[in-house]
Amino acid sequence: MSQVRVRFAPSPTGFFHIGSARTALFNWLYARHTGGVFILRIEDTDKERNSEEFLNVIYDSLTWLGLNWDEGPKVGGNFGPYRQSERSDLYKEYLQKLMASGRAYEKDGAVWFKLLGERSEVFDEHRKKTVTKVKTEPSVIDDKIRGRVERVEDEDFVIFRSDGNPVFHFVNVVDDIAMKITHVIRGEDHLSNTSKHVELFKAFGAPVPSFAHIPLILKQNGPGKMSKRDQGALIEEYQRRGYLPEALVNFLSLLGWNPGDDREKMPIAEIIRLFDLPGVNQSNARFDEKKLAHMNMAYLLEQPAEAFVELARKFFEKQSVFAAGGWPAADYFRDVMLLSQPKIKGLEELPAYTKYFFTDDYATDPKARDKIMGKGDPKARLLELRDAVKTADFSSDAALEQMLTGLAAKHGLGVGDYIHPGRLAVSGTNVGPTFYGLFRVLGKARVEARMERFLSTI
């Protein structure tokens, strides 16, 4: 059997969204699973709506997701060029073939594809105009996901606009022939178009590729499929918010596909090994941001220390959390991030979660203050803690824990009686990382200064 050749064929008319990413991913997975070739082809025949900016968004997003292409812009290949705007000669050549065989004709300045069969004029109520219907044989496609689908294509359609540019149906088929595409994996919104494509393949005398129409991704709230304008629809949004691409890829792979058992979190190599077209679902899936967030957390939690610190550093950089010259010492930043890693759900929480580590100018949460200061005798506990801190060993969590348990035992109290006001005094909040880690990383000098400052306000 010949090598699988699949293509992802976006048009640069807007930001790259979840649905496109999933289509790209399934094509990529199928190529990697079969040892085939993944081709990126830019469908930019609509000059009015294309832009270089959106083209770069496509490259950036695919690269970020790790969906590398074997042939296409930037990497080349034997079937280029890979931008349709650079392939006009080929399209004219193919048009000549249809003209020569009598399967294309001009009308109203445009070129139409001619269906074979008996013709009749019919008034279309829905479109409010008279159209020419052609009595044709049904086009049959043997879809790898949906099975046999039959549809009658009964009207000639435009293949070249009156401005001289070819339309999608035409270029799509011509390029699939020219690039020797074996499997067309695309969204179900194209299923109805497929009969047009099948007729074109046949008119060119070319073999019809296998089709696999994947279900659509529906918006999380309200009716209809997800579009670029919907909440959470854009890939670049997740990139900006510090999501891990491997988490997004894992989540996306599970939207409309599953390995056939309970496994969800899987390394990409495992997904590639298990992915296949028959495993793809037939029904549409609703996008669930919460499940994606959970997947992202799971990936974040298992990052090795240095990798996590690096991710955090890049995120802080991109968000410009610190002024150019205002970065904390690398070791201190590292300690703070590692202390926070097990506590956060996403990188985007990090700047707010760690703010008080990097500045003395933080606000004290009034709610936390009321809650903690209104119970027992926190001031007395803080005074005791302050005195104990003076001689305490800050070199390890264990040493600090020993200090605190000793202090609590001496006064017949629980460690919580010290921890709650202590945390509030040095961080202004009642949520945060482990208390001993908090003290250790802040260091004795900061802890003492902040405790004194806090004591002076009560």
Add this chain to the structure above:
RNA sequence: GUCCCCAUCGUCUAGCCCGGUUAGGACACCACCCUUUCACGGUGAGAACCGGGGUUCGAAUCCCCGUGGGGACGCCA
């Protein structure tokens, strides 16, 4: 309106092809446990076969019809 696709917990889904399950898992939600807070983690609860007809000893599973959802009907892609 015409044509095409689809239908299991709120959501993603396993089971369907090759009829016999206490219909399983995950996210979300709730309770409890762990615990210095918040998370994580653990345990448990609630939660589904769209409806109606067939076929069959037996239907989530096979067939038909409804209904519902989605898509396509451009000189957009």
